[in-house]
Amino acid sequence: MFLLIREVAGWLLVLAALYLVSVGIDYVSNPEDARIVEAGVVMLAAMGILRAGILLVRISTAARICDREQP
């Protein structure tokens, strides 16, 4: 159960990072509200959150595999 919660949290972080990436693209492409520097900051934050989310997902997946194989 605990591993499942970790995995769900990881996927939520990944989704948040993808949302931030879309926000960054929107900052650059929107002619009404054009912000280049802010887009760079948002993309950096997205990369950090993506790394954390993927780490959580990977650890919980690996732990589940180990848990499943144990007698």
Next chain:
Amino acid sequence: MSNYTQSKPHSTDDSVTAARPELQIMKAANLLLIMFCGWFFLTFLYTGAVLNLSLKFFFLAILVLTLRRWTGALLLALLQVHLFFLEPRVADFGGAIGEFVWVMTTVLLIMAVSRFRTLQEKDEHSTVRRLLSSVISGGTNAHEYDASVIRRHTAAAVVTSGRSALLLVGCCLVALNLMSLVPADRTITGLNTVSEFRLRPSGYRIIMSGLLLYSVFVVSWLFINEGVWRRLSSSQAGIYLRSVLLRWMHRDLRMLTKRRLKQRRRTARHRERSVTETTTYDSPETRHVPTDS
């Protein structure tokens, strides 16, 4: 031990004998391609920039190091820098044909570097050394193979070359389409980039296409990697978990180890000092010998 010796021979004669000829030929062909693309980029890259020569040397150093250790991402980043600052000059260079040549050479370079690194992992013998020894000996080191072996290797090489050429053309078309998504002289939405961002449309084009590519890359990489990750065996998963735990505990472990080492060093110093004092006390120079007189 004997297996290791067989699979990884060290002496030059043995290595030449044991090297797989088709891998050596493919490595040599990829190396020639890399040299050709490198010559092209060194001729046309950063032309007109203030630090032209330094940037070219930097590119050359990155290219050489990429063959040994790094990935092609750094080369792509250097090309992005070139496009960001000097793309209008690239557009002047031959128009659409120039753009196609530019894209094709870039894709060819990345493809050749990646292929060379993959072949290098399969066969660790030095291609340059082998070519040089072959040139010096005048081809006397060359092996003789029967017709069936030559035919099989030639057919395999033709199939591989055809597949690579198809892949190259496909990648070039995709890259050209991607570049045409964001036009060079204006933007899709009609945005005035000079007044809005203080950027030329070409610079804006590079940022925009880079962001689009990055988002596509992230999503595809995520799903492919996570799909592959779920096929781990339990021993592999255990190794990964232990390595992550060790990375997280690294600071604490280092602190504990340092403290123990310091304690051991201090104890050893005390012991050394006490031994020195004892020997000084017992040494014949300091010992007072009573004389009979």
